[in-house]
Amino acid sequence: MAELRLSELDKVERLHLLTSCVVPRPIALVTTRGAAGGLNTAPFSFFNVLSYQPDIVALGIGDRANGRPKDTLVNIRAGGSFVVGLVNEAMLQQVNLCGVDFTEGEDELALAGLTAVEGFQDDLPRIGEAPVSLGCELLQEVRHGSHSIILGTVERVWVDDALMRDDGRIDHGQLNLVARLGGTFYAKNWDRMSMPRMMLADWQRATLAADLPIED
Numbered sequence: 001m002a003e004l005r006l007s008e009l010d011k012v013e014r015l016h017l018l019t020s021c022v023v024p025r026p027i028a029l030v031t032t033r034g035a036a037g038g039l040n041t042a043p044f045s046f047f048n049v050l051s052y053q054p055d056i057v058a059l060g061i062g063d064r065a066n067g068r069p070k071d072t073l074v075n076i077r078a079g080g081s082f083v084v085g086l087v088n089e090a091m092l093q094q095v096n097l098c099g100v101d102f103t104e105g106e107d108e109l110a111l112a113g114l115t116a117v118e119g120f121q122d123d124l125p126r127i128g129e130a131p132v133s134l135g136c137e138l139l140q141e142v143r144h145g146s147h148s149i150i151l152g153t154v155e156r157v158w159v160d161d162a163l164m165r166d167d168g169r170i171d172h173g174q175l176n177l178v179a180r181l182g183g184t185f186y187a188k189n190w191d192r193m194s195m196p197r198m199m200l201a202d203w204q205r206a207t208l209a210a211d212l213p214i215e216d
């Protein structure tokens with residue numbers, strides 16, 4: 001078993017190790033509006049939902065190589081709102097384009113040919129192609145070194161009608177989200193399996209049954 005001490009690794013080695021260990025990571029395509037009014041869209045795979053009621057999502061945003069904060073961070077600090085679009089296979093190339101380090105103020109949404117629809121808060125659109133979108137408000141920025149962890153509360157969720165099940169859950173069979181692995185690799189077409197959660201009573205019954213003498 002390889003044991004690695006993070007303090008002995010440099011920045012790039014840590015990135016490669018951690019992003020290839022903790023997989024697959026969902027991709028948030030984050031739309032924000034700048035103080036001057038311009039739209040901005042960028043993907044983040046340091047992303048997940050952390051709790052419900054309060055409904056909190058987290059984004060990990062690193063500074064650019066030149067030390068300047070990314071537009072997404074600048075805009076969230078200024079405006080407080082952001083919309084997360086979840087990414088399916090059909091959108092992946094366009095999402096990759098949104099991840100190019102364009103000059104500040106570039107509208108990646110338009111460049112990538114993605115569609116802005118329906119406003120959230122101060123006319124902040126969601127992405128029409130995203131099967132699910134989350135309208136979020138900044139709760140807290142946790143700043144460490146050259147990274148900011150943005151905690152946001154989810155205020156609104158949009159779901160493609162075809163994916164919404166009667167029991168309030170999402171039809172994963174049709175969702176087709178892609179997720180990020182390490183390096184240039186992504187995961188798609190997940191194999192799913194179902195395993196009911198084991199309750200204490202189930203475990204006690206199973207243990208009891210295992211101890212019983214086998215009858216002839």
Ligand SMILES: Cc1cc2nc3c(=O)[nH]c(=O)nc-3n(C[C@H](O)[C@H](O)[C@H](O)COP(=O)(O)O)c2cc1C
Pocket residue numbers: 027040041042043044045046047060061062063069070071072073095096098099100101102180
């Ligand atoms: C699939 C994908 C996932 C990414 N995940 C992150 C991430 O979690 N954190 C980060 O800081 N940058 C991430 N990036 C890079 C940013 O998207 C990129 O720096 C982008 O240009 C930032 O744009 P902005 O300045 O408009 O915010 C990712 C890029 C791609 C293509």
